[in-house]
Each structure stands twice: as structure tokens, then as C-alpha cells.
Amino acid sequence: MKRKLLITGAAGRIGNVIYQGLKEGGRYDVSGADIQADDRQGILQLDITDDARLAELTQDVDTVLHFAWIKDEEDFLGKVLPGNVSGAYKLFEAAVKNGVKRIVFASSNHATGFYKTDEKPDPLDPYRPDSFYGLSKCYIELLGRLYADQGKISSFNIRIGNFPGDDRPHSERAGHIWISERDMLQLVICCIEADERMPYLNLYGTSANSDNYYNIDYLEALIGYKPLDDGTKLLEQAKAAGWKVRQDETPYQGGQKL
Secondary structure, eight states: OOOEEEEETTTSHHHHHHHHHHHHHTSSEEEEEESSOBTTTTEEEOOTTOHHHHHHHTTTOSEEEEOOOOOOOTTIIIIIIIIIIIHHHHHHHHHHHTTOOEEEEEEEGGGGTTSBTTTOOOTTSOOOOSSHHHHHHHHHHHHHHHHHHTTSOEEEEEEEOBOOSSSSOOBHHHHHHBOOHHHHHHHHHHHHHSOTTOOEEEEEEOOOOTTOSSOOTTHHHHHOOOOOOOHHHHHHHHHHTTOOOBOOOOOBTTSOOO
């Protein structure tokens, strides 16, 4: 019997790559949900703040891939908190009640964006969010920590680097934190398949970029992640072909200036 997965944010830039990739792989029984249904893609409607709908969609699910996100930072109290923070709490509650084994959360490098580019923070280092967006990601990582420590569910948080949507980095900074579509899909599968006795894990999600801002070498031994692509090499090829590559002025990993 195939393991059943639920992907929230399945119509989004990253979520849709994961949704389509997992469906095409045929290894799992995959359901995708987003704020608006998409009958053509088989994506179901889900308001992440709807308790009853969450309870319905997490029935018999083994792993939830939580990629739904509201990015509007202009209305932190009106949109970000209820949609992202309260929604995550409701998702964890529904998942626990229905016996979901693991939630894999699409976190962000912005959770530690105020570390400088030469500091290479470890996933266990203190949070240093660079924005309300990053702050919201920190909160949900800690929410997962609480549920994991209580023995209720396994919680993995992928601090995604740069995923622009056209499978190539566009700037010098992006080349050091970029992750390709196939590496993103591989990393998600590694998180799904990781030993169920692992209750909690924070990790940085990048490809095998030269001079990577984050250490990801240990992930091969830990969960089997072996990235195939290198954003720095792609940038060098783009320059040689005459493509314009943005230069970065910021010394911070998350993109904030002094």
C-alpha cells in the first residue's frame, strides 16, 4: 500500500514542483491542496484556517508537506498571522488527531537571514530572522519543536535557499544558496523517507553550490540527500553566454542591507 501524502500550497511555485514530481514518480498516493481548487491538476480547495477541512484532508495521511504560505508582509496582523501562524497551529492539531507521522515544513533561509555571508550558521544556531516573513518561519519551526518534544509528531523544517521558479540562479548571492527543482524534489523525498525515529530536524535546503553559505555535507549520511546541481557553475555558464547576472551589495545571507 502506498504511503499517503498531503501537500498544502500545491499550486505555488515550489509546492507545484513537488506536487507534480511526486505524482509523476508514482511512489506515493499524493493529494494536493491550495486556497483555490484546480480541477485540471487535481488540486483540492483548502483554507488553512478551516479546522473541519484540515481534519478531513489529513485523514489516513502519513506525511504532510506544508508549503502553503501567505507572503503579504504589509498586513502582518490581518493576513500573515492568521494565515501562516494560526493556520500552522491548526494544521498540527489536525495532523496529530488523525495520526499523521510527520510534517515537513517549507521554512526559509530568512529565519537566519541576519547572519553574515561568511558565518555559515549551523541549523542549531540561534534564530536571526531578517523580516516578519522570516520571523513567521521561526515561529512555525518552534511550533514543530514543541509538538516533537511532546512526542506527538515528527517535524522537519527545510530552510529553503533560493528557488526562483525557472530553475536557475539570477544573482551572485543566489548562486550560493540556490536549489534546483530536482534537488528540491530529492530533498523532500529524503525528508519523507527519513527514519521515523527522528523526531525533529532543521536543515538548509540548497544544491551543491560552490562556496555554499550553508553546510549541507552531513545530510547525505543523515537522510541520504545527495544534490546534483551547482548554482555557482550555472552562473559562470550564464556569464559566458552573455546573460546578465545581478551583483549583490548585501553582506547578509537573507538579503538585508546594512
